[in-house]
Amino acid sequence: MKYIKRIVLALIFGISAFSQVQDKNKSVESKSEVAKNKSNLAVTPPMGWNSFDAYDCRINEKEFKATVDYMAENLLQYGWNYAVIDYIWWNPEPGNWNTPKRKGHPDIQFNADGSLKFPKDVTMDQYGRLLPSVERFPSAANGKGFKPIADYVHGKGMKFGIHIMRGIHRAAAFNGTPIMGSKATAKDIAEPFDTCNWCNNMFGVDASKAGAQEYYNSIFNLYAQWGVDFIKADDTMFPPYHKEEIEMMHKAIAQCGRPMVLSLSCGEAPVSRASHLIENANMWRISGDFWDNWESLEHNFDLLNAWSPFIGEGHWPDGDMLPIGRLSLDDRPHGKERMSNFTVPEHYTLMSLWSMAKSPLIMGGDLLTTAESTMKFLKNSEILYVNQHSTDNRQVIKNDGQAVWIATDPKNGDRFIALFNLSEKEKEVKFTLENEGIRGDYSVRDLWEKKDIGIINTQIRAKIDSHGAKVFRLTKVVK
Structure with missing residues (x-):
């Protein structure tokens, strides 16, 4: 067993490092x-x-x-x-x-x-x-x-x-x-x-x-x-x-x-x-x-x-x-x-x-x-x-060999949509925007590729490798 000389501690003033956040079913702090x-x-x-x-x-x-x-x-x-x-x-x-x-x-x-x-x-x-x-x-x-x-x-x-x-x-x-x-x-x-x-x-x-x-x-x-x-x-x-x-x-x-x-x-x-x-x-x-x-x-x-x-x-x-x-x-x-x-x-x-x-x-x-x-x-x-x-992060679909997650950019209201191919073969994964109340025209950016890919208004879709994923940013087109 190895020992060191006694360490003399300074006086410690307690601070609260963590909040007391209540359950989602209770009232929460601002x-x-x-x-x-x-x-x-x-x-x-x-x-x-x-x-x-x-x-x-x-x-x-x-x-x-x-x-x-x-x-x-x-x-x-x-x-x-x-x-x-x-x-x-x-x-x-x-x-x-x-x-x-x-x-x-x-x-x-x-x-x-x-x-x-x-x-x-x-x-x-x-x-x-x-x-x-x-x-x-x-x-x-x-x-x-x-x-x-x-x-x-x-x-x-x-x-x-x-x-x-x-x-x-x-x-x-x-x-x-x-x-x-x-x-x-x-x-x-x-x-x-x-x-x-x-x-x-x-x-x-x-x-x-x-x-x-x-x-x-x-x-x-x-x-x-x-x-x-x-x-x-x-x-x-x-x-x-x-x-x-x-x-x-x-x-x-x-x-x-x-x-x-x-x-x-x-x-x-x-x-x-x-x-x-x-x-x-x-x-x-x-x-x-x-x-x-x-x-x-x-x-x-x-x-x-x-x-x-x-x-x-x-x-x-x-x-x-x-x-x-x-x-x-x-x-x-x-x-x-x-x-x-x-x-x-x-x-x-x-x-x-x-x-x-x-x-x-x-x-x-x-x-x-x-x-x-x-x-x-x-x-x-x-x-x-x-x-x-991002905020409001959640899974909205997981079935038939695919999954979809969605989130929001609180700074400007842009939506993030991730499409996942969980199947063993390449397949097209798609998501209907109306299912999340996303209506109108949106410009789409592929975040992994870092490039804009066009305008959509009803559905987002992508051909994805087996076990692969795509993540998109949707920005409302203001006419």
């Missing part, structure tokens, strides 16, 4: 009040990159900084500004052994009494707060944590995020480490029976125990000191739904003195919890782990449709990361190392659906080894405009 209470946080769907799809739990400081450099030079101008380090950053060599679950799974090994077989597997301070491994993140030495990396990201004009696992590390519970700001210890608040079913590092925290909120306050205060802007909190919704710990995270952010986007994983999130999620988080996974296969992509049409009533400023249903580009380096975390299995038409469908549904856009593939022919899907400013600025 848009101005919502915006004020959100502190301008995640006003539009967050856009960025996360290390998991490419690096699993193994990314190091050199690789992460190189990725940040690439983003700053090539993607930031299009709005891709969050760079996020995914899980198990406290372990010097996570998953160096194979388990029955998968190659290199980052479970820890422990003795019959609960102690760690290899204490070096966890880097932690005297208050049970996990710290980045200096073997992988050398700038974290001497108690600096992730602050030097956060400063590097901020220096590029971007925002920095980290992944955390719900709960408290089992090593802290075994050793009874004290909790900063409380007389309780980690052993007092830990629930050994409550462990993540796919990663055994953590125990759940009992919200009814003295010291529970103080523990969450202490780790988020530490993240605030580091300069963290984005928290991906995992194992929060996978059955069971961990209502109390989600609330403790929300409260901890509100008191830490630094606005942070709270992203909850993994899904599928229960729609019955929509009101609670809106009140406590900025984005939440509506799907299980999403990978590069057509069945998962097609399933997300139904998931995003079910969640479309809850799209709103500061709270975004999340279809998961974009598994495009080079994935699973060294055959981890999912399948063989490969370029995405999505076909070119499926790339169009993925980006069109995520944009029409206003899902957060978090790139998962390795930016350093992905061809420009794929990166072009991240650089279409007209498609990204739909994701960031």
Whole structure:
């Protein structure tokens, strides 16, 4: 077990980072009040990159900084500004052994009494707060944590995020480490029976125990000191739904003195919890782990449709990361190392659906080894405009091998219409405008092709490749 000198915290003044937005069936605050209470946080769907799809739990400081450099030079101008380090950053060599679950799974090994077989597997301070491994993140030495990396990201004009696992590390519970700001210890608040079913590092925290909120306050205060802007909190919704710990995270952010986007994983999130999620988080996974296969992509049409009533400023249903580009380096975390299995038409469908549904856009593939022919899907400013600025986003048709989504540009009343071919063959997909009360003459622009294609007044139609998509902007012709 590695320890750092006690970190002396400044006095923390609580701020409200998130609004208390009520369910769609209740009266809601005005848009101005919502915006004020959100502190301008995640006003539009967050856009960025996360290390998991490419690096699993193994990314190091050199690789992460190189990725940040690439983003700053090539993607930031299009709005891709969050760079996020995914899980198990406290372990010097996570998953160096194979388990029955998968190659290199980052479970820890422990003795019959609960102690760690290899204490070096966890880097932690005297208050049970996990710290980045200096073997992988050398700038974290001497108690600096992730602050030097956060400063590097901020220096590029971007925002920095980290992944955390719900709960408290089992090593802290075994050793009874004290909790900063409380007389309780980690052993007092830990629930050994409550462990993540796919990663055994953590125990759940009992919200009814003295010291529970103080523990969450202490780790988020530490993240605030580091300069963290984005928290991906995992194992929060996978059955069971961990209502109390989600609330403790929300409260901890509100008191830490630094606005942070709270992203909850993994899904599928229960729609019955929509009101609670809106009140406590900025984005939440509506799907299980999403990978590069057509069945998962097609399933997300139904998931995003079910969640479309809850799209709103500061709270975004999340279809998961974009598994495009080079994935699973060294055959981890999912399948063989490969370029995405999505076909070119499926790339169009993925980006069109995520944009029409206003899902957060978090790139998962390795930016350093992905061809420009794929990166072009991240650089279409007209498609990204739909994701960031459209309203009234919803699916209006999904049957007979096709789907149609529609949205509005609030600036000028233009309509966005996306046509999807879900069938196994090329086909013409069409939509009758009267079905949405769209009457009169409209000029049509193909957003993927970035070209105007003529005037229509009754129906929009396009021949589309199997599993492909088209997105159009319709502008009223004033006579």
